[in-house]
Amino acid sequence: MIELKVEGKFYDLAKSVNGVPIKGAKFGKGKRVIFLVAGAHGDEVEGINLVNMLVANYLTKQILSPEISVVVIPIINPDGNIANKRWNANGIDLNRNMPTADWTAEILNPRYPPGPAAASEPESKFMVELIEIYKPFFIFSMHSYKLDMINTNGDCLGVEHILHKKTGLKIEADIGYPVPGSLGTYAAIDKGIPTITYELLRDGSDQKYLEKNRDAIIESLHYLATLER
Numbered sequence: 001m002i003e004l005k006v007e008g009k010f011y012d013l014a015k016s017v018n019g020v021p022i023k024g025a026k027f028g029k030g031k032r033v034i035f036l037v038a039g040a041h042g043d044e045v046e047g048i049n050l051v052n053m054l055v056a057n058y059l060t061k062q063i064l065s066p067e068i069s070v071v072v073i074p075i076i077n078p079d080g081n082i083a084n085k086r087w088n089a090n091g092i093d094l095n096r097n098m099p100t101a102d103w104t105a106e107i108l109n110p111r112y113p114p115g116p117a118a119a120s121e122p123e124s125k126f127m128v129e130l131i132e133i134y135k136p137f138f139i140f141s142m143h144s145y146k147l148d149m150i151n152t153n154g155d156c157l158g159v160e161h162i163l164h165k166k167t168g169l170k171i172e173a174d175i176g177y178p179v180p181g182s183l184g185t186y187a188a189i190d191k192g193i194p195t196i197t198y199e200l201l202r203d204g205s206d207q208k209y210l211e212k213n214r215d216a217i218i219e220s221l222h223y224l225a226t227l228e229r
């Protein structure tokens with residue numbers, strides 16, 4: 001993988017099934033790396049918009065605490081995003097294709113096809129590699145859903161309370177069904193990296209709503225920078 005050498009510069013880090021670049025950038029110089037990832041479900045544009053807002057209004061404008069750096073992947077599933085679809089170009093749900101210990105080829109729900117093998121998809125392979133290289137301290141995985149919520153995977157170190165206080169979003173430790181192959185399960189359960197699956201409101205999030213959630217994430221970044229560990 002290409003090194004994210006120049007701070008704030010977006011690099012083409014990998015290619016999707018259709019050969020579209022997956023872009024990413026790193027902000028800050030701190031050793032404690034935070035991931036901000038969106039667009040695993042290509043049609044969930046709210047998460048992508050929020051990450052782009054964070055880049056434009058905050059990450060490129062403010063100097064981050066020297067403790068942290070933020071690796072940003074605004075669209076992990078560019079093919080799905082171009083087609084306005086949940087799945088990648090092979091029709092696979094990338095948030096069921098990560099190589100978790102509990103991964104199964106069984107299609108538990110027709111909406112969530114996990115693929116022929118764990119990490120069979122280039123987009124998932126890329127995410128595995130990115131985690132391997134940067135060893136993130138914390139991951140924000142941005143999605144959107146008819147109900148907005150903060151879904152914690154593993155011990156989220158109190159970040160969930162900061163987000164809840166700022167946004168009023170409900171904290172859910174369990175979304176009600178098992179999610180083998182999800183980034184949350186892979187990172188938190190298999191790798192011990194606290195991960196928040198951040199479900200923004202689908203099809204109803206105006207600018208004010210996104211700004212409120214943006215500010216909540218900014219406050220979480222400050223908190224993560226000061227956390228003793």
Ligand SMILES: [Zn+2]
Pocket residue numbers: 041044095143144
């Ligand atoms: Zn999603």
